[in-house]
Amino acid sequence: MHFTSEQRLDGDVLEREFTLGEIPGILWTPESASASAPAPLILIGLPPLGLRPMYPRVAGRARYYAARYGFAAATVELPGSGDRPRRPALEQARADLRRVMEAGEPVTDEIVDALVLPLVDEAVPEARALLDAALALPEVGGPAGYEGGIISIGVRMAAVEPRIAAAGLYAGSFVPRAVVEEARRVTVPLHVLLQWDDEANDRQASLDLFDAFGSREKTLHANMGGHTGVPQFELDAGARFFARHLK
């Protein structure tokens, strides 16, 4: 983790941009965090829109976590997003998805698999490398949480990464069948957001995925509105979920 910039934000939060190998990312830590009082870490997953356009929203969440709850937070650019090299297969899968949706045709399992599985296969090891690097800092401690981003990446992180002690997931469409099977192996506490009228998401598929998770503690928060209409109060509800499990 090579830091490339650093700034102090309101609320005594330190924001540092970094590169991890070739991958750009941002780390937020409470100024009060130290080797003797390390801040528990939340990994924030990004949507495929890229870190730069998502910065205001992600930084807002991270600053809230750090300033109000004393959490560290970190995020990295997804494969094929932002300034990272394009993934031709991913671009092709996105073009295929757009084409069938515009034509009103069904989105097949093949399209979903091509769209999501290679991204999960590449992003999960990168998220684990981010975990390695962030937890090596004296002011950052475990256990860690994972939240947001592409839900299939969150499912696999929760299923395979033993340092993830709790996960906050945001129901999204296009979860490959193989990932639903992985969800059955998840046992950590889960906090799942569902937008009831999500134009880009099948409600029943999201309820089925929630049902599939193997976790004994899992909570679904369903709210009205479309995909981008998650109510502001859910930020604090999510923070409280992590506070119950990461402290």
Place this chain on the structure above:
Amino acid sequence: MHFTSEQRLDGDVLEREFTLGEIPGILWTPESASASAPAPLILIGLPPLGLRPMYPRVAGRARYYAARYGFAAATVELPGSGDRPRRPALEQARADLRRVMEAGEPVTDEIVDALVLPLVDEAVPEARALLDAALALPEVGGPAGYEGGIISIGVRMAAVEPRIAAAGLYAGSFVPRAVVEEARRVTVPLHVLLQWDDEANDRQASLDLFDAFGSREKTLHANMGGHTGVPQFELDAGARFFARHLK
């Protein structure tokens, strides 16, 4: 509202038993509440088990609301419960329900209507009378919230009582079709709890009822476990919901 006993509880909460006409009830108020700083009121609905056996749970909630959030809370015994006169028709409807459930037969709309509608018809005016009486106290103020109890009573209270500004409902079975129609007319913010593995409740019927509510702000919190297994952290989540809308 005729007070019959009074005690001071930990957390600077005053608990007063009362009778409202012939109906027994309990009022909890923060000691700090006064005419110049009246406490917003939460009406707590009871299940048909009766006030006495439910006292520890209801009083625990009320004390939490009063001590942590400065709310007043009040509850009254349901018609036909506790020491109140039996309702032969209600007893008959409960016996019919037991019989068909033990026989594994379907619970018909007729049984549900006979079980629930007369109770709603009688309990809602009583809850409104409680609201009149409690809001007449100088230390208690509006707007008010309603929570818990038999969900059909909560639905009608939210639909017909303009002083109810927010409602916390607990998904339960046996909601008459007529009440589902009333749910479409509810417009106040709602906070709905659903136990995902509720042995006494049909999950899909509860999701359909949640969908039916006309409110623009409604949130569903679904948790694992059976009917009595609502996680402890939902008490605070519910209090925060009321704090957003009653202050």
